[in-house]
Amino acid sequence: MWKQEFHQTGKLIRFILKRDRLRLPIWLVSLVFLTMITASSFTELYHSQEERQAMAETMRNPAMTAMVGPGYGLDNYTVGAMMSHQMLLFSAVLVAIMNILLIVRHTRTDEEEGRIELIRSLPVGRASTLTASLVVLLAANILLALLIGVGLYSMRIESMDLNGSLLYGAALGATGIFFSAVTALFAQLSQHSRGAVGYSMTVLGLSYLLRAIGDVSNETLSWFSPLGWATGTKAYVANDWGPVVLAGVISIIITAGVLYLNRLRDLGSGFLPSNPGKKHASLLLLSPLGLALRLQRTSIISWAIGMYLLGVSYGSVLGDLESFFASSDIMNDMLPPVEGLSLTEQFLTMIMAVISMICTVPALLFMLKVKGEEKQSRTEHLLSRAVSRWKLLGSYALLSSFFSFVMILLAVTGLWSASVSTMEDPIAFLSLFKGAVVYLPAIWVMIGTAIFLIGLVPSLTSLSLLYLGYSFFIVYLGGMMQFPEWLSSLSPFGHVPQIPMEDFNLTAVLLLLGVSAILTAAGFAGYRRRDITG
Amino acid sequence: MSVLILNNVTKNFGKFTALNGVNLEVNSGEVYGFIGPNGAGKSTAIRILLGLIKATSGEAQIFGRNVWKDAVEIHQKVAYVPGDVNLWPNLTGGEVIDLFMKMRGGLNKSRRDELIQRFNLDPSKKCRTYSKGNRQKIALIAAFASEADLYILDEPTSGLDPLMEKIFQECVLEAKAEGKSILLSSHILSEVEKLCDRIAIIRQGVIIESGTLNELRHLTRTHLLVKTKQPLTDLEQLNGVYDMEKKEHGVLSFQIDSDALDSVIRHISQFELIKLESSPPTLEDLFMKHYEEKEDASRTGAGGVS
Numbered sequence: 001m002w003k004q005e006f007h008q009t010g011k012l013i014r015f016i017l018k019r020d021r022l023r024l025p026i027w028l029v030s031l032v033f034l035t036m037i038t039a040s041s042f043t044e045l046y047h048s049q050e051e052r053q054a055m056a057e058t059m060r061n062p063a064m065t066a067m068v069g070p071g072y073g074l075d076n077y078t079v080g081a082m083m084s085h086q087m088l089l090f091s092a093v094l095v096a097i098m099n100i101l102l103i104v105r106h107t108r109t110d111e112e113e114g115r116i117e118l119i120r121s122l123p124v125g126r127a128s129t130l131t132a133s134l135v136v137l138l139a140a141n142i143l144l145a146l147l148i149g150v151g152l153y154s155m156r157i158e159s160m161d162l163n164g165s166l167l168y169g170a171a172l173g174a175t176g177i178f179f180s181a182v183t184a185l186f187a188q189l190s191q192h193s194r195g196a197v198g199y200s201m202t203v204l205g206l207s208y209l210l211r212a213i214g215d216v217s218n219e220t221l222s223w224f225s226p227l228g229w230a231t232g233t234k235a236y237v238a239n240d241w242g243p244v245v246l247a248g249v250i251s252i253i254i255t256a257g258v259l260y261l262n263r264l265r266d267l268g269s270g271f272l273p274s275n276p277g278k279k280h281a282s283l284l285l286l287s288p289l290g291l292a293l294r295l296q297r298t299s300i301i302s303w304a305i306g307m308y309l310l311g312v313s314y315g316s317v318l319g320d321l322e323s324f325f326a327s328s329d330i331m332n333d334m335l336p337p338v339e340g341l342s343l344t345e346q347f348l349t350m351i352m353a354v355i356s357m358i359c360t361v362p363a364l365l366f367m368l369k370v371k372g373e374e375k376q377s378r379t380e381h382l383l384s385r386a387v388s389r390w391k392l393l394g395s396y397a398l399l400s401s402f403f404s405f406v407m408i409l410l411a412v413t414g415l416w417s418a419s420v421s422t423m424e425d426p427i428a429f430l431s432l433f434k435g436a437v438v439y440l441p442a443i444w445v446m447i448g449t450a451i452f453l454i455g456l457v458p459s460l461t462s463l464s465l466l467y468l469g470y471s472f473f474i475v476y477l478g479g480m481m482q483f484p485e486w487l488s489s490l491s492p493f494g495h496v497p498q499i500p501m502e503d504f505n506l507t508a509v510l511l512l513l514g515v516s517a518i519l520t521a522a523g524f525a526g527y528r529r530r531d532i533t534g
Numbered sequence: 535m536s537v538l539i540l541n542n543v544t545k546n547f548g549k550f551t552a553l554n555g556v557n558l559e560v561n562s563g564e565v566y567g568f569i570g571p572n573g574a575g576k577s578t579a580i581r582i583l584l585g586l587i588k589a590t591s592g593e594a595q596i597f598g599r600n601v602w603k604d605a606v607e608i609h610q611k612v613a614y615v616p617g618d619v620n621l622w623p624n625l626t627g628g629e630v631i632d633l634f635m636k637m638r639g640g641l642n643k644s645r646r647d648e649l650i651q652r653f654n655l656d657p658s659k660k661c662r663t664y665s666k667g668n669r670q671k672i673a674l675i676a677a678f679a680s681e682a683d684l685y686i687l688d689e690p691t692s693g694l695d696p697l698m699e700k701i702f703q704e705c706v707l708e709a710k711a712e713g714k715s716i717l718l719s720s721h722i723l724s725e726v727e728k729l730c731d732r733i734a735i736i737r738q739g740v741i742i743e744s745g746t747l748n749e750l751r752h753l754t755r756t757h758l759l760v761k762t763k764q765p766l767t768d769l770e771q772l773n774g775v776y777d778m779e780k781k782e783h784g785v786l787s788f789q790i791d792s793d794a795l796d797s798v799i800r801h802i803s804q805f806e807l808i809k810l811e812s813s814p815p816t817l818e819d820l821f822m823k824h825y826e827e828k829e830d831a832s833r834t835g836a837g838g839v840s
Contacts, residue, residue, distance in 0.1 A: 276656075277626035278628060281629035281633050286637075288637075295622060295624070377616070377618065381616075381637075385614075385637035386638050530588075
């Protein structure tokens, strides 16, 4: 029995380590690095307990709790308490994603691609590939826990003792182990790797949602969420190892179930039925625009949710900004006081710039998709039929411009809905909306740049993303770094009137619209003239 | 009446000349074979015809219209099947077929469903799960279900099994019977031989032969197996005899140029013939003759379809 199931697992473990000799270290190093850099920036950003306490006040609202987790240490907001409040949940989600992707990669993906068939035809046990994947991820999670624990402790930050640091790492490791077991379960249940990833990500999403509701309303509910266990350790505040043990025990039970299911099933099969798809296309799909929309549906929805949450996250801190700004030197550098305007209003203009630039990312991606399709030789399916080039490019341009507006709208809605619950004197939706929508012409210049490149220099389309990166750097950090004016005038975002700090400037808006139109027209003309590659 | 014309078409990619003065003419109602090795320029020519890339010089017309300027109008009556069919992994086969048909204009549901059945395709599966052959079926179904006048098929059967290949050939012949024209680029010579009325052979961007199969056969050698009562002598001395080989039981095997047939038969008959077998040159021979001779020169080809 032992041999039939697990023969040569050791060799397969070494094989997986060899295949992931870069992937695994990159994940681990990035996670450890991210954790340590955050801890170090917390100590640099907040010099005194008063500053941290001021920050804590901005965190005392349900929106913030729903997003980052319960604020156990808000009354004595040490750097350690900040870490476990603001970073632990976020890192746990990343660790879970790492485990989901890696487990599926070595189980269902390999099986679907027929590679496990090759390995199974060799003298190896039935569960060897599965066990090897689980062992590798188990070791990786333990290593991650130790690296983060020891790493945080080694930074010698006053409030971060050895026990708390190890617990912080262990909470992440345990979350990882739990999700590797859950993913292995779905790799047995679902017949396709995408299904396995999808179901596991759904569990992750539901865990997040469940603990968000639980943390805000009913703490017992959070204990049903694996992510609730991570924050339930209260690392650096109450140091409770119980949830780590709980996660470990439940993972062992799930793993036993996974091995049992693996014994039951045929290679290549699953337990969940794979639903047959549609035999006919819906009317909505049957046009270049409909196709472009359908191909990017998931991406559009994810970005939409993301932008709304971005708005909510900014909105939820608006309420206590004044007191926070007063105690932060850096913020004073970034936003020098202006006569007649509250700091919140000033901060808003910066938020609007940031939000609009982040909204530009999906808009550019939706536009650049047309180039990706060309590269995959799928554009020719349309162009070899009765579809003109302008119609094709126009569909993507329309989609991109329209959704840039939708994204802005969603972000502002998020901002407004969260600010209503946190501010004593909420800002009217319309004035927020005006401040954001004035950035649309700048976004369209960016889209125009992408169209220009797609039409005239298709090999350099990614320059449009680089240009956005430049804009972000210049506009976001411009105030603090005292860059010369002309640097920011190279970016469309540097020309946008900052409402409500500045008045609406028709000339600037018209100028941006004109540039956008010229770039777009040139791109369209070029696209009609050039060869389609692929 | 010609449906498709390439007139002295040249295409350069930077310094590389993919097509060099190509002439091609497909008449209404005929099946035209377009053969040549990978990288010879078949796909480049087809992409020019589809208006996907622009000829550096020369003239390309379909239905008497300019393929670049009037691409959209032309495509309403053209069906194209690429050799390497890349599809959207998250759409089902049925959705893609509908999409393709709709993009040309018109959706003939019964024809579509009939072809799905003939090609034995499950249209409810996502494209990511289809094999190369099944992806090719999708393109073929969409093409043959449409009301096109010209079919441009670029190595359409490279992933099909023999059974499906037969159905493909049926579809081509049916289309031909309806008076439609077909440009078939292919590697599978037996297929071209079976289906095509006329053939063009392309090598390194140049059309080196074209005509009906019979016309081209004049260019090549007939294979003979001969047995005579008296020992055959002096055969090697005759013009146009090649590759002579003695087989078992006194049988001689050799090849002759088609125009030497008469003189060779006269010579052999002096030795009292017992057995004479002759096999016509296959397209295979034709093809090989052109490529083997110039093999050393043909190493500079471009990418081919993929």
